[in-house]
Amino acid sequence: MKTLLLHTSLALCALSSLQSRTWTEAQTGRTLEGDFVSVQGSAVVVRTGNGGTLQLPLARLSEADQTFVKEQATASTKPAATRTEEKEAGKDDVKKQLIGTWDGFMADSDGSKHGDIRLVITADKITASNPQGDRAMGAGTYKITGKRIDATGTEGQFAGKKYEGIFDLDSKTLKWCSANDNPNSTRPTKLQTNPQAGQFLMVLEKK
Structure with missing residues (x-):
């Protein structure tokens, strides 16, 4: 009876449009798509595409599923302390990628180039300048939380001003979209210049 119920569940859930992990029944090779939710005793709880959940006996699943x-x-x-340490390690990895000299431009709302900018980033400071003539603009500190980056000006035209932003980073390209120093500006949700909202995008390449 249990086997019949499992087979029926697998058949129904295979119709789900949810694209996630593919779970496989070891003996029959039947599969279903669903998200891992939790482990309850000797079963794994899986959320299917229709929002419902199923309990699949671990012993009936493939070796790969059981390992997962x-x-x-x-x-x-994992202890909370360990998870905190891992988060901090992740922040350190991002900072290591950020450290260096970045040349790029301020982008208009259509993505076109608006003006040149250079950022020199260290572990705790960002210095901005115009590479045309290497004219200093200012400097400040910064803080990273996930995909958020918040800067506080300490020197030059940025002194005393705060900038809440988001960023996307790969090995050579940094896209940083920030609210300007207007108190009515809010943190961007997209990597796109929005003059009406007081949000500006910088696109930079690492030298």
Whole structure:
């Protein structure tokens, strides 16, 4: 009876449009798409495309599925201190990628080039200048939280001003979109210049 119920569930859930992990029943090869939710005893709870959940007996799943579930269960039981350390390590990795000299431009709302800018980023400071003549603009400190970056001006035209932003970073390209220093400006949700909202985008390449 249990086997029949499992087969029926697999057949129904295979119709789901949710694209996530593919779970496989070891003996029959039947599959379903669903998100890992938790482990309850000897079963894994999976959320399907229609928003419902199923409990799949671990013993009936493929070896790869069982390994995946064990890894998820281990990760969820890590001490809070360990998870905090991992987050801090992630921040350090991002900072290491940020450190260096970045040349690029301020972007208009259509993405076109508006003006040149150079950022020199260290572990705790950002210095901005216009590379045309290397004219200093100012400097400040910064803080990273996930994909957010908040800067506080300490020198030059930025002194005493705060800039809340978001960023996207790969090995050589940094896209940083920030609210300007107007108190009515809010943190951007898109990497796009929006003059009406007081948000500006910088596109930079690492030298």
